[in-house]
């Protein structure tokens with residue numbers, strides 16, 4: 001289990017972005033995190049993946065633990081190697097000038113074993129499109145193909161926990177559906193998934209549990225399928241509310257749970 005305890009993160013010593021976030025990710029689940037732009041979702045993933053210092057950020061309070069052991073202060077490579085945690089970033093970094101196959105090989109750099117070829121075949125089973133395009137330069141791939149490649153690269157590290165930051169961003173609805181089916185399959189194969197999404201409906205549909213983040217705090221949590229029917233979630237994140245509250249300033253109307261205050 002991964003637990004985040006009262007985490008506070010600031011950028012450049014002064015910009016306070018996470019203001020005491022606590023949450024739990026259980027082994028084997030798909031945990032969904034939704035929240036408006038700027039709520040701090042990406043910051044949370046950066047902190048968990050040990051990458052916050054690349055962005056001039058600091059954890060000033062709280063802790064992050066895997067199976068009860070603190071990982072705070074470890075760098076991203078250590079976290080990946082020791083705990084099998086991988087982070088697929090929002091901007092899908094791939095090596096443009098390398099082919100898709102070369103990208104996958106490059107992503108296995110942290111491995112000592114000799115099973116890279118078999119694992120690449122596994123990636124191709126999840127993403128047949130990548131196999132078809134394996135000799136094409138990644139820079140020429142479409143947004144959807146690059147997202148699949150980014151996830152494929154993460155798979156090459158043989159992860160136990162995968163953090164996904166808005167994988168559906170900019171993808172056509174059908175591609176998004178396909179991608180979410182694959183995320184579900186990855187989860188069924190035993191990978192714990194943390195899914196940050198703006199596409200709340202699709203994410204809540206495949207998720208087990210979910211948290212709503214606002215201004216660096218958790219304001220709501222519950223079973224993912226139940227949150228689909230929550231009035232506030234429907235209004236703010238699913239565009240399906242009854243009234244026309246337009247601003248997140250009304251967030252105080254959330255029936256906040258005491259422990260998050």
Ligand SMILES: Nc1ncnc2c1ncn2[C@@H]1O[C@H](COP(=O)(O)OP(=O)(O)OP(=O)(O)O)[C@@H](O)[C@H]1O
Pocket residue numbers: 011012015017035036037038039040041042043044055056057
């Ligand atoms: N490196 C940085 N330096 C300073 N401020 C930053 C930095 N990175 C993010 N921020 C600020 O922190 C806040 C939270 O950003 P973050 O990217 O975590 O939000 P988010 O929930 O992922 O938003 P989005 O849905 O737009 O991706 C924003 O106000 C953002 O401007």
Ligand SMILES: [Mg+2]
Pocket residue numbers: 041042043090165
């Ligand atoms: Mg983000």
